[in-house]
Amino acid sequence: MKIISKPVKMQNIVRALKTKGNTIGIVPTMGALHNGHLSLIKRAGRQNDIVIVSIFVNPAQFGPKEDFSQYPRPFGKDAALCRAAGVDIIFVPQPRDMYPDNYLTYINVERITDFMCGRCRPGHFRGVATVVGKLFNIIMPDSAYFGLKDYQQSVVIKKMAVDLNFPVKIVACPIVREKDGLALSSRNIYLAPAERKKALSLYISLQNAKNLIEYKNTVSVKKLVSEIKKDLSGNAAKIDYIDIRDADTLEELKIINKKRKTVIAIAAFFGSTRLIDNIIV
Amino acid sequence: MKIISKPVKMQNIVRALKTKGNTIGIVPTMGALHNGHLSLIKRAGRQNDIVIVSIFVNPAQFGPKEDFSQYPRPFGKDAALCRAAGVDIIFVPQPRDMYPDNYLTYINVERITDFMCGRCRPGHFRGVATVVGKLFNIIMPDSAYFGLKDYQQSVVIKKMAVDLNFPVKIVACPIVREKDGLALSSRNIYLAPAERKKALSLYISLQNAKNLIEYKNTVSVKKLVSEIKKDLSGNAAKIDYIDIRDADTLEELKIINKKRKTVIAIAAFFGSTRLIDNIIV
Numbered sequence: 001m002k003i004i005s006k007p008v009k010m011q012n013i014v015r016a017l018k019t020k021g022n023t024i025g026i027v028p029t030m031g032a033l034h035n036g037h038l039s040l041i042k043r044a045g046r047q048n049d050i051v052i053v054s055i056f057v058n059p060a061q062f063g064p065k066e067d068f069s070q071y072p073r074p075f076g077k078d079a080a081l082c083r084a085a086g087v088d089i090i091f092v093p094q095p096r097d098m099y100p101d102n103y104l105t106y107i108n109v110e111r112i113t114d115f116m117c118g119r120c121r122p123g124h125f126r127g128v129a130t131v132v133g134k135l136f137n138i139i140m141p142d143s144a145y146f147g148l149k150d151y152q153q154s155v156v157i158k159k160m161a162v163d164l165n166f167p168v169k170i171v172a173c174p175i176v177r178e179k180d181g182l183a184l185s186s187r188n189i190y191l192a193p194a195e196r197k198k199a200l201s202l203y204i205s206l207q208n209a210k211n212l213i214e215y216k217n218t219v220s221v222k223k224l225v226s227e228i229k230k231d232l233s234g235n236a237a238k239i240d241y242i243d244i245r246d247a248d249t250l251e252e253l254k255i256i257n258k259k260r261k262t263v264i265a266i267a268a269f270f271g272s273t274r275l276i277d278n279i280i281v
Numbered sequence: 282m283k284i285i286s287k288p289v290k291m292q293n294i295v296r297a298l299k300t301k302g303n304t305i306g307i308v309p310t311m312g313a314l315h316n317g318h319l320s321l322i323k324r325a326g327r328q329n330d331i332v333i334v335s336i337f338v339n340p341a342q343f344g345p346k347e348d349f350s351q352y353p354r355p356f357g358k359d360a361a362l363c364r365a366a367g368v369d370i371i372f373v374p375q376p377r378d379m380y381p382d383n384y385l386t387y388i389n390v391e392r393i394t395d396f397m398c399g400r401c402r403p404g405h406f407r408g409v410a411t412v413v414g415k416l417f418n419i420i421m422p423d424s425a426y427f428g429l430k431d432y433q434q435s436v437v438i439k440k441m442a443v444d445l446n447f448p449v450k451i452v453a454c455p456i457v458r459e460k461d462g463l464a465l466s467s468r469n470i471y472l473a474p475a476e477r478k479k480a481l482s483l484y485i486s487l488q489n490a491k492n493l494i495e496y497k498n499t500v501s502v503k504k505l506v507s508e509i510k511k512d513l514s515g516n517a518a519k520i521d522y523i524d525i526r527d528a529d530t531l532e533e534l535k536i537i538n539k540k541r542k543t544v545i546a547i548a549a550f551f552g553s554t555r556l557i558d559n560i561i562v
Contacts, residue, residue, distance in 0.1 A: 007446055015448070019302070102530075104392055105410070105444035110385045129386070130445075137446040163386035164411075165288055165418040167296070249383075 001082060002089045007098070007138050010091050014052075014140050022049040026141035028132060031055040032072040032186035033081050036176040040145040041085045043173055052139055053082050054091040060099065060106075061127030072186060091139065098134060107133045107164070109156050112250045116152045116243050116265060117276065128153055129160045136166050143169040147176075149183050151265055151278040155250055175277075177203070183277045190273040198235040199270045205231035206279040209264050213281050218257040224264070232268060240267035240274060247280050256281070282363060283370045288379070288419050291372050295333075295421050303330040307422035309413060312336040313353040313467035314362050317457040321426040322366045324454055333420055334363050335372040341380065341387075342408030353467060372420065379415060388414045388445070390437050393531045397433045397524050397546060398557065409434055410441045417447050424450040428457075430464050432546055432559045436531055456558075458484070464558045471554040479516040480551045486512035487560040490545050494562050499538040505545070513549060521548035521555060528561050537562070 004010045014024060025048030027040045037053075044051045055078055062068035075092070082090055106126050112118075113125035136144070144161075146154045154172040161170050176184050181203035182196075191199055205228045212227060213219050221244045228242050244253055247261040256262050265278040285291045295305065306325030310318050318334075325332045336359055343349035356373070363371050387407050393399075394406035417425070425442075427435050435453040442451050457465050462484035463477075472480055486509045493508060494500050502525045509523050525534055528542040537543050546559040 011446070011448055021300070103444055105388065105390045105441050107445075108387050108389060110387070112385060134444075134446045137448060140448065160386050163384055163415075164388075165292070165415045167292055167418060167421065 001079075001087055003079065004089060004091050005093055005097070007093055007134075010089075010093075010138050011140075013089070014138070017050055018140060023142045024048055024050045024052060024139065025143045025145060026135065026139045027051065027053045027145045028135050029053060029055055030057045030071065030186065031078045032074060032189075033078045034176075034184045034186065036147050036149065036184040038081065038085055039176050040147060040173050041082070041087060043171065044143065044145050045086055047143055047171075048141075050088045051086070052089045052091055052141070053087050054093075054135055054139070056091075056093055056098065056131065056135075058098075058127055058131040059095050060130055061124050063121055063123065066121070067187075067190075072189060091135075098131070106130045107160060109160050109163070112152070112159060113156055116241055116245075116250075117150075117267060118152070120240050120267060125153070125156050129156060132157055133160065133164070133166070136161075136168050141168055143171055145171045145173060147174075148172050148280075149175045149185065149276065149278070151263055151276075152250065155248070181207070183275075185275060187273055187275060191270060195270040195273065199273075199275055201232050201235035202266055202268065202275060202277040206264060206266065206277060210279055210281050213256055213258070218255055221254055221256060224256065228264070228266065232266070235270070236268035237271060238269040240269065242266050282360075282368055284360065285370060285372050286374055286378070288374055288415075291370075291374075291419050292421075294370070295419070298331055299421060304423045305329055305331045305333060305420065306424045306426060307416060307420045308332065308334045308426045309416050310334060310336055311338045311352065311467065312359045313355060313470075314359045315457075315465045315467065317428050317430065317465040319362065319366055320457050321428060321454050322363070322368060324452065325424065325426045326367055328424055328452075329422075331369045332367070333370045333372055333422070334368050335374075335416055335420070337372075337374055337379065337412065337416075339379075339408055339412040340376050341411055342402075342405050344402055344404065347402070348468075348471075353470060372416075379412070387411045388441060390441050390444070393433070393440060394437055397522055397526075397531075398431075398548060399433070401521050401548060406434070406437050410437060413438055414441065414445070414447070417442075417449050422449055424452055426452045426454060428455075429453050429561075430456045430466065430557065430559070432544055432557075433531065436529070462488070464556075466556060468554055468556060472551060476551040476554065480554075480556055482513050482516035483547055483549065483556060483558040487545055487547065487558060491560055491562050494537055494539070499536055502535055502537060505537065509545070509547065513547070516551070517549035518552060519550040521550065523547050 025044030107129040158170045247263040267276045306329030308321045388410040439451045528544040548557045
């Protein structure tokens with residue numbers, strides 16, 4: 001396994017690999033790898049000759065008051081996990097090489113970034129789209145693998161790739177959960193034991209919502225939001241959003257029925273830790 | 282020579298060409314080809330196995346009151362010129378295939394697009410950067426050729442390519458002029474004979490400015506602008522801007538001396554036709 005930090009060197013290595021006819025899969029990450037990431041790596045390995053994992057805590061996607069500086073960076077452990085998973089190359093650039101002095105260019109996906117995590121985290125998706133665009137140009141992958149826990153992110157990246165004609169297939173992969181149902185996240189390590197217990201209300205509220213929809217034929221969004229709020233109350237320190245939207249376009253819905261693929265997405269704070277989760281119904 | 286209109290088909294053709302080891306040069310144009318474009322095509326031909334000319338009057342880079350609808354589209358003549366020049370493929374997409382319904386993604390190069398043509402034409406460079414990014418992803422060229430007449434555009438595209446790590450070499454080529462000095466432009470055909478004569482004042486004023494700098498060692502920008510204004514007055518219907526800046530960064534200058542590569546750029550109206558020209562000193 002190679003560990004590469006310079007974008008130009010990475011690009012040259014990839015060019016040589018592609019000339020030999022290799023297909024390339026990229027798993028873009030911010031490190032602090034867990035089984036969710038490993039499921040993406042496995043999928044990439046089954047579908048490509050070469051698997052490249054990028055590890056980059058991207059400053060452009062953090063707000064000024066967010067956890068950029070304390071975001072976990074256990075590089076040694078990440079590298080060992082990648083090696084064990086059969087990763088070919090880790091690309092681990094420095095912020096100054098990705099955003100040198102006088103950096104000026106950003107990719108904006110409009111409208112579908114105005115709500116949900118885009119509303120709570122202004123500039124977040126601009127940072128995500130920009131770094132993913134940069135990684136696509138550096139790694140030139142055939143396929144790119146993203147987890148569905150960041151549901152809006154997966155829709156935004158698909159839209160960016162289609163709109164800008166990136167020659168990359170976007171593969172969105174299922175959420176991986178703890179045994180009790182909590183979605184895996186690199187931020188779960190921030191949770192104190194009591195918060196960890198309360199955070200399970202995210203999963204429970206989504207399951208209850210799903211059951212309600214499956215029991216009834218149609219449910220109003222208003223009713224569903226109030227049920228989810230009930231499940232979260234007393235657990236979440238603060239609900240950031242509960243959004244129920246068309247799963248493909250993120251269009252707002254008023255009524256949910258079984259015919260339309262719908263995403264129910266939640267962001268909530270447990271202590272000072274903001275977690276997100278979602279379910280497709 | 283092939284003529285391709287669908288982005289996905291173009292991408293598949295390019296993929297096959299690249300697999301065989303061909304290098305690819307793109308000359309992005311809006312058609313209405315003249316000797317300026319042909320000089321780019323020749324240069325691309327000398328440096329690449331395959332030359333692709335894109336012809337696309339890009340709606341995203343025109344303001345609502347600009348000449349998008351009347352911009353010349355002499356496709357038959359353009360195709361004949363390309364064939365004679367040895368072009369391998371013309372890529373001529375439809376606006377609905379480049380910007381389908383619900384198109385949402387734009388590339389912004391900040392700061393260096395706030396002045397000159399960016400100030401006079403809000404959104405212009407967002408449209409330029411976006412379409413060039415799309416063309417890079419569709420054509421996957423090794424090199425891309427742009428004319429220096431659109432000087433700010435060449436700086437913006439270079440910056441975008443570097444910032445977003447596009448694996449494309451940007452080649453900026455000299456302005457081609459009529460015998461009397463008028464810079465070639467697809468918009469010159471808009472000029473009535475009297476306007477055509479007056480438009481020569483662009484070139485004359487730039488030459489005079491150059492001579493003044495070569496004669497003196499340092500000249501203030503204020504002095505130079507007032508000299509250029511004198512040369513244009515009575516000729517241009519309206520001066521849009523006279524800007525004198527660092528030729529690489531487009532940073533504003535107060536003093537010009539021979540040590541620093543400087544661009545003098547002018548935009549002015551002759552009748553209702555807006556023309557631009559520039560000189561590097």
